[in-house]
Amino acid sequence: MFELGGVNVSYGTHRAVRDVSMDIHEREITALIGPSGCGKSTVLRCLNRMNDLVPGASVSGKVAYRGADLYGADVDSIEVRRRIGMVFQKPNPFPKSIYDNVAYGLRFGPDRLSRSDLDDRVEAALTSAALWDEVKDKLNSSGHALSGGQQQRLCIARAVAVRPDVVLMDEPCSALDPIATAKIEDLMQKLADEFTLVIVTHNMQQAARVSDRTAFFTADTDSEGVRHGRLVEYDATEKIFNRPADQRTEDYISGRFG
Numbered sequence: 608m609f610e611l612g613g614v615n616v617s618y619g620t621h622r623a624v625r626d627v628s629m630d631i632h633e634r635e636i637t638a639l640i641g642p643s644g645c646g647k648s649t650v651l652r653c654l655n656r657m658n659d660l661v662p663g664a665s666v667s668g669k670v671a672y673r674g675a676d677l678y679g680a681d682v683d684s685i686e687v688r689r690r691i692g693m694v695f696q697k698p699n700p701f702p703k704s705i706y707d708n709v710a711y712g713l714r715f716g717p718d719r720l721s722r723s724d725l726d727d728r729v730e731a732a733l734t735s736a737a738l739w740d741e742v743k744d745k746l747n748s749s750g751h752a753l754s755g756g757q758q759q760r761l762c763i764a765r766a767v768a769v770r771p772d773v774v775l776m777d778e779p780c781s782a783l784d785p786i787a788t789a790k791i792e793d794l795m796q797k798l799a800d801e802f803t804l805v806i807v808t809h810n811m812q813q814a815a816r817v818s819d820r821t822a823f824f825t826a827d828t829d830s831e832g833v834r835h836g837r838l839v840e841y842d843a844t845e846k847i848f849n850r851p852a853d854q855r856t857e858d859y860i861s862g863r864f865g
């Protein structure tokens with residue numbers, strides 16, 4: 608789905624991430640793990656050009672999506688973000704009804720949907736996000752009136768309503784309690800039947816439980832004392848957690864650092 612080759616990301620003059628090369632596979636869950644500041648979110652944001660919106664951020668190297676250069680001159684970054692959706696750490700429903708949160712991207716999308724088609728798409732998205740049964744009788748209530756876990760599932764419904772190809776999730780459970788987290792983890796596995804998922808997580812058990820492949824990043828400090836994030840090891844999740852090839856990966860997953 609994605610091919611990253613020698614990707615560097617800088618914020619101003621600070622090269623935050625250096626030389627990342629990895630392939631991300633279709634209909635899999637890929638987890639990006641590593642200690643704070645190693646560049647996981649930065650790499651995630653490269654995948655839907657979200658870094659375009661960060662003042663001073665620049666990306667170099669190859670980022671191919673379905674074989675095409677994601678940063679090509681003719682690529683429309685708005686269209687990229689429709690096809691490659693994102694769910695953030697803190698649930699961020701719009702101050703609108705549950706229905707309107709999910710319908711939002713559909714109303715502004717390329718298809719002109721009739722009211723009944725819109726209703727069907729909203730129901731399908733809420734069902735995919737395992738939220739329909741909890742909200743079907745209060746679709747006109749505010750999205751903000753839901754619990755944190757429900758709000759995050761609402762944001763997932765909003766992301767999947769436009770039928771994206773890929774859903775990026777940046778620590779989607781870190782603001783949630785264990786029960787809400789377990790629901791989102793179940794949901795991720797269901798969504799992977801339909802979508803390609805890339806998740807950033809601080810929770811190693813979560814990466815081990817849900818992902819097919821895991822990329823471990825760390826931050827090295829150079830001779831001038833500047834920290835750069837880099838990819839240490841990327842492999843099947845089972846291998847990373849049971850037989851890592853790099854000592855740094857082993858130290859991190861066994862809790863010796865980070």
Ligand SMILES: Nc1ncnc2c1ncn2[C@@H]1O[C@H](COP(=O)(O)OP(=O)(O)OP(=O)(O)O)[C@@H](O)[C@H]1O
Pocket residue numbers: 618623641642643644645646647648649650661807834836
């Ligand atoms: N908007 C920004 N402007 C300037 N520097 C940034 C920005 N975002 C991230 N950075 C820097 O880039 C580096 C990597 O940050 P990033 O948030 O990608 O790491 P992370 O591994 O996701 O961290 P965490 O786990 O703490 O969220 C850090 O040194 C950070 O300070």
